[in-house]
Amino acid sequence: MNAKTLTLRAALPRDIPDLARIANAAFGGFGQVMYEEAVPGRSALDLLEHRFSRAHTSGSLTNSHIAEMEKRVVGGLHAFPADWEAKDPPDLLIPAEREPYFAPFVGLEASSSYYINAVTVFEPFQGRGIARQLMDFAEDLARGKGFNQTSLHVFAENGPAIRLYERRGYREAGRNPLVPHPALQFRGDLLLLVKDL
Numbered sequence: 001m002n003a004k005t006l007t008l009r010a011a012l013p014r015d016i017p018d019l020a021r022i023a024n025a026a027f028g029g030f031g032q033v034m035y036e037e038a039v040p041g042r043s044a045l046d047l048l049e050h051r052f053s054r055a056h057t058s059g060s061l062t063n064s065h066i067a068e069m070e071k072r073v074v075g076g077l078h079a080f081p082a083d084w085e086a087k088d089p090p091d092l093l094i095p096a097e098r099e100p101y102f103a104p105f106v107g108l109e110a111s112s113s114y115y116i117n118a119v120t121v122f123e124p125f126q127g128r129g130i131a132r133q134l135m136d137f138a139e140d141l142a143r144g145k146g147f148n149q150t151s152l153h154v155f156a157e158n159g160p161a162i163r164l165y166e167r168r169g170y171r172e173a174g175r176n177p178l179v180p181h182p183a184l185q186f187r188g189d190l191l192l193l194v195k196d197l
Contacts, residue, residue: 006130008137011052011064011076019064020048022076026118028155032183033101034094047093054091058084058117065137067121067130075121077134079141082115082151104176104190110151113194114142117152135168143197151194155186162191170195 011019024031024045035047051059063080066073109115116138121130142150154161156175170193178190 005069006074006133007068008065008133009068011061011066013053013061015064015066015073015076016049016052016061018066018073019052019061019076019078020045021122022064022120023048023051023078023118025120025122026078028158028186029181029184030101033098033181034091036183038093038095050093051091054088057088059088063117065134067134069125073122074125075119075130075134077116077120077138078118079114079116079138081145081147082109082113083111085115101179101181104178105153106176108153108174108176108190108192110149110173110192110194112147113149113151114138114145114147115151119152131164132168135164139195139197148197149194150197151192154191154193156189156191157186162193165193165195168195 031048032044035044038047052061052064054060058080059078064078065076067075067077116135119131119134119138121134139150151173152165152170154165155178156162172191173194174192175189178184178187180187
């Protein structure tokens with residue numbers, strides 16, 4: 001397999017388990033912060049699936065795309081207009097006592113941008129240029145929808161991701177300190193990066 005055989009397509013309901021894996025990998029532990037033990041007998045990954053089935057929300061699978069090589073899911077992306085998230089109804093599966101862990105995201109946004117919420121290439125397929133193609137696709141989606149800026153969040157400790165984004169022309173537009181939690185893979189700051197298209 002090589003990146004030349006990559007297919008990018010709109011996500012379908014059957015892709016929801018893969019979308020949960022994509023989000024879980026991209027979120028750096030925030031999936032566990034949100035959902036671990038929130039519903040007895042259900043894993044955080046199970047509960048991440050429910051986010052993509054919530055119609056008319058920013059988290060809906062309608063805002064997701066799947067990357068396939070030879071009909072095998074190798075990654076994907078989830079992106080939407082940044083101001084949509086504020087209009088979402090509360091996610092009642094997230095326990096109220098966990099809200100402080102999401103404080104770093106509050107106010108750290110580029111409201112008129114197209115927000116790239118998650119980009120993931122599963123580990124066996126990394127290093128083949130797939131992340132670059134997913135980012136190209138997300139930026140083309142933004143342009144096609146009339147946006148002149150994209151934005152995303154990244155952990156300050158995630159050097160490889162930051163280098164990828166900086167090579168693409170992203171620049172830091174703000175940062176907030178993370179609230180420590182054992183499930184988080186990173187410490188330090190959460191960054192907002194933006195790119196003018």
